[in-house]
Amino acid sequence: MAVQREWLEKDYYKVLGVQKSASDKDVARAYRKLAKQYHPDANPGSEERFKEVSAAYEVIGDQAKRKEYDEVRTMSEHGFAGNPFAGGGQGAGAGFSNFRVDDLGDLLGNIFGRGGRRGRSDAATAGAQKGQDIEAELHLSFADAVKGATTTVHVTSEVPCSTCGGSGAAPGSAPTVCQVCGGRGVVNENQGMFSFSHPCVACGGTGMRIEVPCPTCAGHGTEKRARQVKVRIPAGVENGQKIRVPNRGGAGRFGGPAGDLYVVVRTAPHPVFSQKGKDLTIKVPVTFAEAALGTTVSVPTLNGKPVTVKVPAGTRSGKVFRVAGQGVPGAGKSGDLLVTFEVEIPTKLSADEKRAVEALAKASATEGQKLRERLGAEAP
Ligand SMILES: [Zn+2]
Ligand SMILES: [Zn+2]
Known part of the structure; x- marks a missing residue:
């Protein structure tokens, strides 16, 4: 994209021999005439001239590009005339290098931000x-x-x-556009038919040169x-x-x-809760008697207000009950609290409990064998 440098250096109107105010038709007519005249087939040795004419027409023969080109040229003229930092620079592009950063933002924004101005923050400067x-x-x-x-x-x-x-x-100075790469941050190198581009060494690829570095940030x-x-x-x-x-x-x-x-x-x-996606989970221990006979238990929630949950008679260990809306809050639907009842087997029994469990064992003496019948093993 060597475009901005070229736009600043070349007067495409002059190349086509038309006024800046020329109509699109006049521009097209001038181009056709010159293209015929300098076409390499008709006129060997005029290749360079033909290329120039084509390049000029590519820009000012296109309404949108012509408008941008005019803007860039106008701005550069203002830059030469009204820039307090100007002066001292010699040679091609010297005036350009004295643009202040603000001007550059607009300049490059117009060149690269085709079809409308872009904000300065994303101006595509190198x-x-x-x-x-x-x-x-x-x-x-x-x-x-x-x-x-x-x-x-x-x-x-x-x-x-x-x-x-x-x-x-x-303070008191401003960055200037790198003269080596023309602010592009990359330099093109032509080798025969191929063109390579590599980061500009002079400016470290930033496209800008700082003559007097800020003492704080170097x-x-x-x-x-x-x-x-x-x-x-x-x-x-x-x-x-x-x-x-x-x-x-x-x-x-x-x-x-x-x-x-x-x-x-x-x-x-958390000592009590765990999270599973949008749901919270909690394990609630119950005794064998509670699970067998059924009861209601108080279950804590994360908001601090416990909820009452019914344990139906015959609840198996590991059975999960869902308490709606007590999980992760959400804009649409909140998650749920998943309550897992775990039937605890006591490791120590009081005398009373022992008597009661023995009574239960007696009452359900044949139950155990019945449960294991389908396994096909004889009773010991
Ligand atoms: Zn550079
Ligand atoms: Zn600084």
């Missing part, structure tokens, strides 16, 4: 560099992770330099600083989950966008 993505850990309680939380994380990252405001140039445009970032953690995050906070990472350079911040959530396990 110098604009996206900031670094950074990562921060956030420790949340189980309850906060389930309910969601708005909190702050502490990060240390690149921020725009407080002395130069991000330009990298010492021309980098950013400095490292600790800061706090407010983040909103959605309800139901799980341990280890990464939350992306766009544009809260390291500052970009020379008008580039900031990087993103990734918050890695760490949650401690």
Whole structure:
């Protein structure tokens, strides 16, 4: 894309021999005439001239491109005349190199942002560099992770330099466009039929040259600083989950966008609850008698208000009951609380209990053998 340099250096109207005010028809007519005249088939040795004419018509023969070309030329003239930093520069492109950054943003925005102006923040300058993505850990309680939380994380990252405001140039000076690459950050090298491009060595690929670097950031445009970032953690995050906070990472350079911040959530396990997607789970122990005869039990919830859950007579160990709406809160539908009843087998029995269990054993003396009948084993 050597286009901007060429646009500034070449007067395409002159090449086609038309006035700047010429109509599209006149431009087309002039081109056809010259193309015939300089066509290499008709006129050997006029190849260069033919190329020039074609290049000129490619731009001012196209209404949209012609408009951009005119704007760029007008702006560059203003740049030469009204630039307080101008002067001293000699040779091709010297005036161009004295553009202030603001002018450049508009200039390049117009060239590359075809079909409408782009904001200055994403002007496609070679110098604009996206900031670094950074990562921060956030420790949340189980309850906060389930309910969601708005909190702050502490990060240390690149921020725009407080002395130069991000330009990298010492106060009172301004970055200039690199004369070697014309602000593109890359240099084309022609080798026979092929053209290679490589990052510009003179400006380190930024497209900008800083004559007097800012003393604080040494021309980098950013400095490292600790800061706090407010983040909103959605309800139901799980341990280890990464939350992306766009544009809260390291500052970009020379008008580039900031990087993103990734918050890695760490949650401690809860002594009672666990999380399974949108649902919370809890294990509730019951005795054999409660499971066999049925009862109602009080089950805690994460919001602190217990709920009453019925244990139907004959509940098996491991049976799960669902308490609607007591899981992870959600904008649409909240999750549920899954209650798993676990029948406890006592390891120690009181005298009373022992008597009762022995009575039960007597009453159900043949039950055990019946249960095991289908296994096909004889009683011992
Ligand atoms: Zn600075
Ligand atoms: Zn350069």
